[in-house]
Amino acid sequence: xxxxVTVLGSTGSVGRQALDVIQREPESFEIIALSGWKNTNxxxxxxxxxxxxxxxxxxxxxxxxxxxxxxxxxNCRILFGEYGLIKIATIKENDxxxxxxxxxxxxxxxxxxISAKKRIILANKEIIVSAGEFVMKEAKKNEVExxxxxxxxxxxxxxxQSRYLDNIEKIIITASGGPFYHLKESALDSVTVExxxxxxxxxxxxxxxxxxxxxxxxxxxxxxxHWLFNIPANKIEVLVHPQxxxxxxxxxxxxxxxxxxxxxxxxxPLHFALHxxxxxxxxxxxxxxxxxxxxxxxxLDSKRFPSVDLCYEAIKQSGTxxxxxxxxxxxxxxxxxxxxxxxxxxxxxxSIVMSxxxxxxxxxxxxxxxxxREARKSTMKICNxxxx
Amino acid sequence: xxxxVTVLGSTGSVGRQALDVIQREPESFEIIALSGWKNTNxxxxxxxxxxxxxxxxxxxxxxxxxxxxxxxxxNCRILFGEYGLIKIATIKENDxxxxxxxxxxxxxxxxxxISAKKRIILANKEIIVSAGEFVMKEAKKNEVExxxxxxxxxxxxxxxQSRYLDNIEKIIITASGGPFYHLKESALDSVTVExxxxxxxxxxxxxxxxxxxxxxxxxxxxxxxHWLFNIPANKIEVLVHPQxxxxxxxxxxxxxxxxxxxxxxxxxPLHFALHxxxxxxxxxxxxxxxxxxxxxxxxLDSKRFPSVDLCYEAIKQSGTxxxxxxxxxxxxxxxxxxxxxxxxxxxxxxSIVMSxxxxxxxxxxxxxxxxxREARKSTMKICNxxxx
Numbered sequence: 001x002x003x004x005v006t007v008l009g010s011t012g013s014v015g016r017q018a019l020d021v022i023q024r025e026p027e028s029f030e031i032i033a034l035s036g037w038k039n040t041n042x043x044x045x046x047x048x049x050x051x052x053x054x055x056x057x058x059x060x061x062x063x064x065x066x067x068x069x070x071x072x073x074x075n076c077r078i079l080f081g082e083y084g085l086i087k088i089a090t091i092k093e094n095d096x097x098x099x100x101x102x103x104x105x106x107x108x109x110x111x112x113x114i115s116a117k118k119r120i121i122l123a124n125k126e127i128i129v130s131a132g133e134f135v136m137k138e139a140k141k142n143e144v145e146x147x148x149x150x151x152x153x154x155x156x157x158x159x160x161q162s163r164y165l166d167n168i169e170k171i172i173i174t175a176s177g178g179p180f181y182h183l184k185e186s187a188l189d190s191v192t193v194e195x196x197x198x199x200x201x202x203x204x205x206x207x208x209x210x211x212x213x214x215x216x217x218x219x220x221x222x223x224x225x226h227w228l229f230n231i232p233a234n235k236i237e238v239l240v241h242p243q244x245x246x247x248x249x250x251x252x253x254x255x256x257x258x259x260x261x262x263x264x265x266x267x268x269p270l271h272f273a274l275h276x277x278x279x280x281x282x283x284x285x286x287x288x289x290x291x292x293x294x295x296x297x298x299x300l301d302s303k304r305f306p307s308v309d310l311c312y313e314a315i316k317q318s319g320t321x322x323x324x325x326x327x328x329x330x331x332x333x334x335x336x337x338x339x340x341x342x343x344x345x346x347x348x349x350x351s352i353v354m355s356x357x358x359x360x361x362x363x364x365x366x367x368x369x370x371x372x373r374e375a376r377k378s379t380m381k382i383c384n385x386x387x388x
Numbered sequence: 389x390x391x392x393v394t395v396l397g398s399t400g401s402v403g404r405q406a407l408d409v410i411q412r413e414p415e416s417f418e419i420i421a422l423s424g425w426k427n428t429n430x431x432x433x434x435x436x437x438x439x440x441x442x443x444x445x446x447x448x449x450x451x452x453x454x455x456x457x458x459x460x461x462x463n464c465r466i467l468f469g470e471y472g473l474i475k476i477a478t479i480k481e482n483d484x485x486x487x488x489x490x491x492x493x494x495x496x497x498x499x500x501x502i503s504a505k506k507r508i509i510l511a512n513k514e515i516i517v518s519a520g521e522f523v524m525k526e527a528k529k530n531e532v533e534x535x536x537x538x539x540x541x542x543x544x545x546x547x548x549q550s551r552y553l554d555n556i557e558k559i560i561i562t563a564s565g566g567p568f569y570h571l572k573e574s575a576l577d578s579v580t581v582e583x584x585x586x587x588x589x590x591x592x593x594x595x596x597x598x599x600x601x602x603x604x605x606x607x608x609x610x611x612x613x614h615w616l617f618n619i620p621a622n623k624i625e626v627l628v629h630p631q632x633x634x635x636x637x638x639x640x641x642x643x644x645x646x647x648x649x650x651x652x653x654x655x656x657p658l659h660f661a662l663h664x665x666x667x668x669x670x671x672x673x674x675x676x677x678x679x680x681x682x683x684x685x686x687x688l689d690s691k692r693f694p695s696v697d698l699c700y701e702a703i704k705q706s707g708t709x710x711x712x713x714x715x716x717x718x719x720x721x722x723x724x725x726x727x728x729x730x731x732x733x734x735x736x737x738x739s740i741v742m743s744x745x746x747x748x749x750x751x752x753x754x755x756x757x758x759x760x761r762e763a764r765k766s767t768m769k770i771c772n773x774x775x776x
Contacts, residue, residue: 158644162549167667172677239677249649249677253669255656256546257649261637268643279555281641289560289627289637290687297677 002030003274006088006118008056008109009100010046011036013205014123014149017266018098019046021274024282029274033088035101040066047076053093056084082108089113098149098274099124102207103330104372107131111365114138120146121273122153125208126330129220130323131368132227146228147273152221153228154269155248155260160229164252171231172249174241175218175300176201181240185304191343193336201244201264210333214346215300219311220329223322226315233315238308240298245287263287307347310354319361320371321354327375328353335383345386353379390418391662394476394506396444396497397488398434399424401593402511402537405654406486407434409662412670417662421476423489428454435464441481444472470496477501486537486662487512490595491718492760495519499753502526508534509661510541513596514718517608518711519756520615534616535661540609541616542657543636543648548617550646558639559619562629563606563688564589569628573692579731581724589632589652598721602734603688607699608717611710614703621703626696628686633675651675695735698742707749708759709742715763716741723771733774741767 005022009015015036022029035056036043043066047055056079057063063080070076079087082105089097089109096119099106106124113120115138122128128135139146148154152173160168179198180188196213197206204212211217218238225236239249249259262268263285271282302309314321328350335341341349353375360367393410397403403424410417423444424431431454435443444467445451451468458464467475470493477485477497484507487494494512499519501508503526510516516523527534536542540561548556567586568576584601585594592600599605610624627637637647650656651673659670690697702709720734729737741763748755 158646161551163665164549164667167669169669169674241677246647251674252667254659254663254667255650255653255670255672255674256660256667257675258546259634259647259649261645261647262643265643271642272644275642277551279552279640279642279644281555281557282643284643286557286639286643287645289629289685292685294682294684296682297680299678 002028003096004030004032004094005096005098005274006033006091006094007031007098007100008035008085008089008106009037009102009123010034011039011042012100012102013203014266014270015098015100018100018121018123018270018274019050021267021270023049025280028280032094033091035085035088038062040069044069052076054079054088054091056080056088085109086112089118090116094118096121099127102126102205104130104327104369107365107368111135111138114142114144117142117144119144121149121270122146123149125150125220125224126326128224128227129326130372131365132223132322134363134365134368136227136230147276148224148228149266149269149273150221150224151247151262151266151269153224153248154272155246156225156229156250158260158272159248159250159258162258167252167254168231168235168250169253170235170237170251171225171229172237172239172251173218173221173225174239174244174246174248175215176212176244177240177242177298178212178215180213181242181305188304188344189342193339196336196343200242206337207330207333210336210346211329213343214307215305216307216311216329216347216350219308220326222308222311223315233312238300240300241295243292243295245292245295261287306351310347310351314354317359319359320363320367321357321359323363323368323371324354324357324375325350327372328379331376331379332383340388341383341386342388349379349382349386352382391416391484392418392420392482393484393486393662394421394479394482395419395486395488396423396473396477396494397425397490397511398422399427399430400488400490401591402654402658403486403488406488406509406511406658406662407438409655409658411437416668420482421479423473423476426450428457432457440464442467442472442476442479444468444476473497474500477506478504482506484509487515490514490593492518492715492757495753495756499523499526502530502532505530505532507532509537510534511537513538513608513612514714516612516615517714518760519753520611520710522751522753522756524615524618535664536612536616537654537657537661538609538612539635539650539654539657541612541636542660543634544613544617544638546648546660547636547638547646552640555640555642556619556623556638557641558623558625559613559617560625560627560637560639561606561609561613562627562632562634562636563603564600564632565628565630565686566600566603568601569630576692576732577730581727584724584731588630594725595718595721598724598734599717601731602695603693604695604699604717604735604738607696608714610696610699611703621700626688628688629683631680631683633680633683649675694739698735698739702742705747707747708751708755709745709747711751711756711759712742712745712763713738715760716767719764719767720771728776729771729774730776737767737770737774740770
C-alpha cells in the first residue's frame with residue numbers, strides 16, 4: 001500500500017530533496033499535501049506533478065495568486081498560514097508528515113500531527129531544541145515514532161537499530177568544523193557573509209550554513225540528540241571530522257563502536273526515513289572509501305568555537321534555556337546575514353541573552369512561544385548595540 | 389547463572405586472552421576444561437588458577453609429565469590427543485566451547501561440540517575455510533550459534549545485530565596491508581622471516597603474522613565471511629586500511645554503511661563473544677579518534693598481493709578447493725618460517741598446488757581430511773623444488 005505523505009516546507013532545500021525521493025518511487029508514496037510559503041512558481045510545478053489535495057502558502061494574498069495560476073483549481077484546495085499547516089498536518093488522508101519547515105513555525109503543526117498519530121519525518125532542528133521534552137512526551141503518549149533525517153541524527157538512529165540500547169556509553173556526532181575551522185581566533189573577526197555561507201561539504205540553506213560556520217549547528221544537534229534519543233548530555237560528544245563521511249558513532253560500554261557512514265547526500269537519510277522501518281534499495285551513488293583515501297579527526301576547540309558549550313549549558317539548565325538559545329541564535333544569525341553584526345558577535349550575543357534569562361522549568365507550549373518571542377526582542381536590542 | 393566454558397587452545401595467544409577476560413569476571417564464567425598441547429608450565433598455572441575438571445595435552449608422555457607436577461591430581465583429569473579434545477568439547481558440564489586451536493586439528497572437536505549442541509566461540513579460521521559448508525550445515529541442523537572472535541568477523545557480526553539482514557549490498561573487511569604493503573613488488577623478493585613476523589598493529593602467532601604479510605589472511609577471511617554469514621563472494625570486498633581501527637563495514641542497498649570500530653585489542657571481540665547475546669560493560673581502554681587523528685584507505689593491490697584473488701577463486705570453484713588452498717598455505721608458510729623458501733614463493737606455491745587439484749564437490753569430512761593430507765604432501769614436494 002502506498003504511504004500517503006504531507007510535506008511541510010516542500011520548496012525548501014530538504015523538502016525538495018524529499019520530493020525527489022518520493023518522485024522516484026511512485027509505487028511507494030502518494031503526496032496528499034504540500035506547503036510552500038511564498039515560492040509560488042516552484043509550488044505550481046510541484047502541484048502539477050504530484051497533484052496534492054491541499055496546498056498551504058504564507059497568507060491570503062499568496063493563496064489568491066496561486067489560485068489564479070492553477071489550471072484546474074477544483075482538485076486542489078489552497079489554504080494559508082498556521083491554520084493551513086495544522087490542517088494538512090492532521091488530515092485523516094495522510095499517514096505521515098515530513099517536517100521540513102525551518103524554525104519555530106513547525107512546532108504547532110508538528111504537535112498537532114503527533115496528536116493525530118501521524119508518523120513524523122523530522123528535518124526541523126529548532127522545535128526539538130526549544131520544545132524537545134514536550135514533543136517527545138507527546139510522541140510517547142501517542143505512540144508516534146519520530147524519524148530524524150538530519151544526517152547525524154539519522155546516523156545515530158541507524159546505529160541504534162540493534163538490541164543494545166541499554167549499553168550506550170557515549171554517542172559521538174561528527175562536525176565538519178565548517179568553513180572556518182582552520183582559522184586562528186583572530187582571523188574569525190573579519191570573515192564575510194559570503195565566506196560563512198560557503199560550506200565545504202554540503203549545499204544547505206543560509207541559516208544552517210551560518211550555524212555550521214559558528215558550530216552552533218553542532219551544539220543544537222547535541223540538544224537534539226539529548227531529546228530524540230533520551231541520552232544525558234555527558235554521554236554526548238562532538239568530534240571534528242572535516243570530511244563528514246562518518247555521521248555518528250555509538251560507543252558501547254564494552255569498548256566497541258558502531259558507526260554510520262554515507263556520502264554527502266541528504267537523499268540517503270531521507271530515503272531511509274521515508275521507508276523506515278524497512279530499508280529499500282535505491283540507485284543513489286555509493287560512497288567509496290578507497291577513493292576518499294582518508295578520514296581525519298580532531299578534538300573540538302571550544303575556545304575558538306564556544307557555541308557548543310553554550311548548548312551543553314542550556315541542557316544543564318533545562319527549562320526554557322534552550323528556547324532562548326535557539327531564538328537568540330536565529331535573530332543573531334539574521335543580523336549577521338544582514339551585515340548588521342560581525343561573525344563572532346553571533347555567539348557572543350546568544351551568550352549575553354542566555355545570561356540574562358530567568359529560567360522557567362516545565363514550560364507549556366505557550367510559555368515556550370512567549371519566551372521565544374521575548375528572547376527575540378531582547379536579542380534584537382543587543383544586536384542593535386553591536387551594530388557595525 | 390555462570391556460563392561453563394571449555395577452552396581449546398588455552399596456551400595460545402587467543403586462548404590466553406580468552407582466559408584473561410574470563411578471569412576478570414569470575415561471577416560470569418566457570419572454566420570446565422582446558423587444552424594446551426605442549427606448554428605444560430603455562431598449563432600448570434592455568435590449572436591452579438581456574439581449577440578445570442579436565443585438561444587435554446598433546447600425547448601420553450606430556451600427560452604423564454603434567455600429572456606428576458599436579459599437586460592434587462584427583463580433581464583434574466588429564467587426557468590427551470584428539471580423543472581428549474573431543475571429550476572436553478562435548479562433556480555435558482559445559483555450555484560453550486572456545487575454539488582457539490590453530491589449524492585443522494580443531495575440525496573434529498568443533499563438529500562434535502556442535503552435535504552436542506554447545507555454543508561455539510570461534511577463533512579458528514582454517515576449519516571454516518576448509519569445511520565451512522559442512523560446519524555451517526551442522527550448526528544450522530543443531531541450532532547452534534557460532535560467534536566469531538576474529539576482529540573482522542566480530543565486526544561484521546556486530547554490524548549485523550540489526551533488522552536489515554536482507555538489505556546487505558556489500559560486506560567490506562579491512563586489511564592493515566601487513567608489514568610490506570608499502571614495498572614495491574621487486575622488494576618483496578628479499579624480505580626476511582623476521583621482517584615478515586613484525587606486524588604493524590597486532591601481536592599475533594607466527595602463522596597468522598605471515599598470513600598477514602602475504603595478505604592470505606585476508607583472503608581466508610573472505611572465505612570465512614562467505615560461510616559464516618552466507619554472503620556470496622561478489623558481495624565481499626577487501627579494503628586496505630593500515631590503521632586497523634575499522635574492522636568491518638556493512639553497506640546496505642540504500643547506500644548507507646554501518647561499520648564497527650575498536651582498539652587493537654582481541655579482548656574486545658572476545659568479551660563480546662563470551663557474553664553474546666548480551667553486551668556487558670568492561671574497563672578495557674577506549675578508542676579515541678581525535679587522538680588517532682586519521683584513518684586511511686587504499687584499494688587492494690592484487691598484483692603485488694595475489695593471495696586474495698586465489699581465495700575468491702577457491703570460493704568460485706567450491707568443493708575441496710579451499711581445503712587445498714588452506715593446506716598448501718600452511719605448509720608453504722612453515723617452509724618460509726624454516727627459511728626453506730622465499731616470501732613470494734608462499735603464494736606462488738599455493739597457486740601451483742591449486743592448479744593441479746582435481747575438485748571434489750560436496751566433500752564429506754573424511755574427504756576433506758584426505759584432500760588436506762594430499763595437498764600437504766604435494767605442497768611439501770613443491771617446496772623442496774623451490775628450496776633456496
